[in-house]
Amino acid sequence: MLNLLLGFASIACAAVMLAGVAFAQPSTPADDGQWTMPAKNFENTRYSGLDQIKINNARDLRVAWTFSTGVNKGQEAAPLVVGDSMYVVTPYPNILYALDLKQNGAVKWKFEPEPAAAAQGVACCDVVNRGCFFDKGKIFFNTLDDNVCAVDANSGKLLWKTKVGEINKGETMTMAPLVVHDKVLVGNSGGEFGVRGWLTAVDANSGKIAWRGYSTGPDADCLIGSEFKPFYESDRGKDLGVKSWPPDHWQIGGATVWGWISYDAAQNLIFYGTANPGTWNPELRPGDNKWACGVFARNPDTGQARWFYQWNPHDEFDHDGVNENIVVDLQVDGRTRKTLLAAQRNGYVYVLDRTTGEVLSATPFIRITASKGVDLKTGRIIPNEEKKPQIGKVIRDVAPASPGAKDWQPCAWSPRTHLLYIPHQNLAMDYEGVEASYIEGTPYLGVNVKMYGNGGGKRGEYCAWDPVQKKKVWAIEEDFPVWSGTLATAGDVTFYGTMDGWFKAVNAKTGEVLWQFKTGSGIIGQPTTFLGPDGKQYVAVLSGVGGWAGAVVSGDLDARDPTAALGFANAMKDLPQHTAKGGTLYVFALP
Template identity: 35%
Template sequence: MAEQSKTVDWAQHGLTNSEQRYSPLTQIGAENINQLSLAWYYDLPEQRAQEATPLIIDGVLYSSSAWNHVHALNAATGEVMWEYDAKVDKTNAGRACCDAINRGLAFGDGRLYMGAIDGRLIALDANTGKELWVTQTFDLSKQYSITGAPRVANGKVFIGNGGAEYGVRGYISAYDTSTGELVWRFYTVPGGPGDPTGTEPVESQTATWDGEWWKLGGGGTVWDSMAFDAELNLLYFGVGNGSPWNPMLRSNGKGDNWFLSSIVAVDADTGEYRWHYQTTPGEGWDYTATQHLILAELELASKPRKVVMQAPKNGFFYLLDRASGELLSAEPYVPVNWASHVDMATGRPQIADAAKYWLTDTPALITPSWMGGHNWHPMSYSQQTGLVYIPAHISAYPYLAEPDQKPSKLTVNMGVDTTIAAFPDEPEALKQVQDATYGMLLAWDPVAQKEVWRVQYPGVWNGGILSTAGGLVFQGTATGFLAAYNASTGEQLWQQPTQTGIVAPPVTFMVDGEQYITVSAGWGGVFPNMTGPLTRDSADGEPINRSRLLTYKLGGTSTLPAPTTQARTLPDTSHITTDPSKVARGFATYDRYCVHCHGAGAVGGGVLPDLRYSAMPLSRQAFKSVVYDGVLSERGMISFASELSEQDIEQIRQYVIDRNQQARRVGETQRLSR
């Protein structure tokens, strides 16, 4: 049967269990890519970051969106077939470090599976959207969350969770796909006295920790990547950072702290430990190993070798034997200064003394930053070119220990002083920081361990990757485009504006002989929320969230509506006199509790409110009613009264007013909003 008469699905998160995100479809190629245009679009209900990978099964597109909505659409037309709202209480926004996002669904035996922010694992009938079962996967008294996509294999659905910085203990669980009953659980961090154990090797794991780490949780959450090898019956998953980041607070600065920042392989049926490789022993920089895992067969030393590949945050690209976990190679894919190299004899990175900020009282400027050389955005491996395509970042961060940081349930616990990383107000100095922080589409040869080509972008947080047998690589950009490149050379062949930044990965499929490209569009996530001064202008102005599913085909005839924006004027606070000492204390409190949503320097990143432009701080009572009394809790703006006093909140208000006045001093008076 000719390809044009087929229906070709995208039924798993990475297309197959190997997570390569490489499609065999060839209808769209370099010779006709200029005919690719919009077939249909669908507006999503929540204007937040959209990070999901859609699934396409038998002509139906299934996708999740922010705040755990599920959408079933006709994949060829965009017609709505059914929708489901998990009705998450939006006070759960306080659980998620990185926005109320969801990275997608899993499918198996006619069921869809979704993990909700509030910890529910939900099974839906794929035909109707009806709930089949719901299982609560974590203790609601603790600050866990779920933002990642589940995976399905062998009659089990696998799910982890997030929340490491909130003081929790990481684990991954397997549930029966028919009933939702727990089958096994693997804890990535050892517990304290009386804490439960699972299938992990408790004794050897505990020996790598020191002190009373369990009082601060330990971290090690499994919040994203998984892959499955059916032949070996192994489930691979990546483990996150420590809690707190500062190893001295977490484990007295001692031990490797298994299984933080590790790739772990377990028996998929039993959860029994098989092997692990720790990318960053004793992790102290938020160097998660939760980044995309890809399984492939490569020719190494003239022999085929089944490998697992990862480009985690720490900046090294790893090749491991996927049966044994043996390290085969590790080379930096971005500039790295925290370690000189990885010792192939021991498998350990040779950590620079200057990078160990917890042993000194001076800052250490480290690259990559906490954002990583590569974050959650999926990469892709092309069977055609043999290259891995990485959505990479170049950035640095000044780490400084804060040994007296008090644990919190309402914000992240890092044990580092974030105030020293404040962005400069002077435009020329800020431009230097912006110019030193950028993103790129990196084509990497995993055998030779070297860069083949790159496409450099003006900013970071660009979308995940799709490669195809049509010789193409697709990626959305933070500046509001979907683009296609020659997979061998990096030449840009096609680009269309999307009216919003894209952070999610595209997918491709075929229905009734036509090939389509689909992507979830919607700017946002932890980087835009936290680092507003580093976000770059989009195709039509400042980065703005317009959440949509966008689907393209050859000869598509749909068009997006003209973008609507309005200019917000900076409120005049010149009549308000602030107290410099209160502003200084307010800055420290803001940087601990508010920066993750409202941005460094109170500069919004185009999604959540830019507080400099809010009239709320003009009124002391109005500001208190929101931050202390929680009058906007139903919209996700929780009350901070359990940890902050009215005096603390007044100091934050004065800091925000000071930021408003500073913006006016440098000539900023307007921002765009949707």
């Protein structure tokens, strides 16, 4: 522990010295050179103040060292750096590695939580894990079989393990926790199984459950009380989590919490999205289906909801609302507003007032046919009646497809360029409603889906978005969906990876690709950057294709059936010709 603290301190000192030199620009926060949570900071900007790697030297990047995770499933996690250690959590079986940065990534320790093998059968979209979280000497992460683990960051010893869900109901966990005020905030996955979504706070010291806020059901279960002041009329009223569903359907209503949580310390509020309502087939659940497909603002200490906004009332196409809500202040109509910035699955970049939940703007960032815009008076998205799903009818050319314009893969925000960097896909689909039978612990879908490129365009894109001007500044088209995360740096270089294995450094201002490196497998992980013990800036990313988009490779699927992988296989038929399974960490540095 002492070592860790010393390392911590020395890096912090180095960072402070660096900060004095490099961060002349006032908008840039100082950086301690670490990366202690997947989103880098509570605001979820994924922006690092490090600037050794710059536009004019990024071309010299080369591999410093690599590490095989030993697991050949989709690697979505962010490698964390605390002091001289790196922490990586693998997909199922969720092995947590501590690597020694002073010895080119030699294993310091490894912790195996041994999740139930059966959990693999109820994981909708590959057996991924989106990373761990460091706080006060502990590493927190979730296992696929619904256990929250706290591990001593120094020794690798398990401190506590708390079971918070049940695989026999179809619940799994894939998200990365966020820790605020000693509350480990975790949510479930399983919207494809008709589970009931929740966000749970587990005490960081004892491992005891402090509170749980459900996403469906009576107000008391949803921790909706006197503090709840939603901006729009349609979100006000008693027990809407019951009344906006057919009788009792809320009990199997999905609205899971498998995405990102951000935190605004000034307001002491967390923000997180809820996923699709249970059964994808909307005809079987008339109503707004609250509180699915929306964003909650809650007090992290009590769990009490402050406001809610629903991206998709009565979601029709599995357009989950779990994407990251970035806490950033923006100039809107000439004045500075406290906003949330979110590129949502339904294809709009939203700017929300984070104190009230008011929509300030919602602008399409891909071709959209599923809806006709967002009514800023009522806050409601305007569905395209022509694309309304029906049982027994195939609706063609629904854009965006079920994974949305952007799925889980998180954006980055640079306070230097004032641009949002969006890694995303560009897919449309055929969508047919069919009957759905609810059998606990089995899929609850009720649709047949077949995806393909949207409007003849390429299937993926990495773009820079100006949320104030509400326009795309530049874009890099990619053949496959860009299913990796991204990060931005003070060196004005951003990074992302492609599903055919290229890791790229990009000029944050122009979109020019400065450097690229072909890794062993497709990249769907979250890149991170940090200062090594030698004072040099490094960039790390996991390579290993999979996830929903890459399941055709990681799950050996047969794409002759276009409905395989919930219809994603049809759009990814050619991926097996470009990449194979893998699971390797790559760390890059300048010479």
